[in-house]
Amino acid sequence: MSWKTALITGGSTGIGLELAKALAKRGTKVVICGRRQSQLDEAVKEIGENGSAIQCDVADPAAVQRMVDEAHQRLGSLELVIANAGIGGDKPAARLKIEDIVPMLQINVIGACATITAAIPHLLAQGGGHLVGITSVAGYRGLPTSGAYSASKAAFSTFLESVRVDLFKRNVKVSDVRPGFIETPLTAKNKFPMPFLMPADRAAQKILGALASGRRVYAFPWPMWMLIKVVTMVPGWLYDRLGGSVDFRKDA
Numbered sequence: 486m487s488w489k490t491a492l493i494t495g496g497s498t499g500i501g502l503e504l505a506k507a508l509a510k511r512g513t514k515v516v517i518c519g520r521r522q523s524q525l526d527e528a529v530k531e532i533g534e535n536g537s538a539i540q541c542d543v544a545d546p547a548a549v550q551r552m553v554d555e556a557h558q559r560l561g562s563l564e565l566v567i568a569n570a571g572i573g574g575d576k577p578a579a580r581l582k583i584e585d586i587v588p589m590l591q592i593n594v595i596g597a598c599a600t601i602t603a604a605i606p607h608l609l610a611q612g613g614g615h616l617v618g619i620t621s622v623a624g625y626r627g628l629p630t631s632g633a634y635s636a637s638k639a640a641f642s643t644f645l646e647s648v649r650v651d652l653f654k655r656n657v658k659v660s661d662v663r664p665g666f667i668e669t670p671l672t673a674k675n676k677f678p679m680p681f682l683m684p685a686d687r688a689a690q691k692i693l694g695a696l697a698s699g700r701r702v703y704a705f706p707w708p709m710w711m712l713i714k715v716v717t718m719v720p721g722w723l724y725d726r727l728g729g730s731v732d733f734r735k736d737a
């Protein structure tokens with residue numbers, strides 16, 4: 486499967502940049518977006534002649550609409566749209582403030598959903614396409630210290646499932662990509678152990694392989710997927726005890 490055109494939000498670093506580079510190498514014309522112009526300029530240099538950028542903060546739904554319309558105009562179509570822009574962050578509930586949660590939901594949920602809703606009319610008008618959300622294995626369960634992040638990814642995953650059902654008969658594929666730990670600027674800040682950490686270029690290859698084969702939901706790397714599968718089967722009473730045994734007293 487090859488796409489002639491693609492829009493990737495948050496394509497200036499990490500997973501988004503590696504996806505953009507891999508697609509451009511295969512001949513796809515790619516538009517990326519992000520907030521920092523300097524980072525976008527660097528990224529476009531790396532992506533090469535098939536890449537271009539639009540500065541946009543996805544936290545602003547009106548700006549997202551303008552950005553998606555401009556990408557469509559520039560590319561002539563939107564065959565692949567990847568809502569990837571997102572932020573991370575962890576904090577135990579005892580210290581969590583609503584100020585920590587609002588930006589996370591604004592970018593990871595509102596921004597991601599706004600990207601998808603702005604793209605849908607273009608895909609329907611052109612007779613089909615592929616919508617993708619980069620969520621996380623963190624959305625399968627409320628992970629310790631990750632209330633805001635887990636909630637944001639669970640919300641976006643659920644949204645994507647509804648969109649898939651609604652567009653089932655309209656030749657629009659919808660994929661939910663749920664990575665484990667990937668080596669990017671986002672995870673570089675983490676001070677805790679990250680099992681099965683995968684380089685971002687390898688992650689991009691895995692994601693594109695899964696999209697080409699039409700995967701609806703793709704959680705990876707597979708050892709992390711197996712671990713999360715087990716975690717989802719743990720009964721609530723035991724999950725509370727295991728999660729609650731993580732020692733946050735220093736932070737509480």
Ligand SMILES: NC(=O)c1ccc[n+]([C@@H]2O[C@H](COP(=O)([O-])OP(=O)(O)OC[C@H]3O[C@@H](n4cnc5c(N)ncnc54)[C@H](OP(=O)(O)O)[C@@H]3O)[C@@H](O)[C@H]2O)c1
Pocket residue numbers: 494495496497498499500501518519520521522524541542543544569570571572573592596619620621622663664665666667668669670671672
């Ligand atoms: N790395 C992991 O282990 C991992 C695991 C599971 C899921 N994910 C998800 O994968 C996605 C990409 O993460 P990453 O690890 O590649 O992170 P990253 O390297 O920090 O990249 C994030 C990208 O999103 C952009 N971005 C952030 N906020 C934005 C906003 N408000 N508007 C527009 N662009 C914005 C950033 O550019 P600017 O800062 O310049 O805006 C950057 O291009 C995220 O949704 C993340 O939650 C990552």
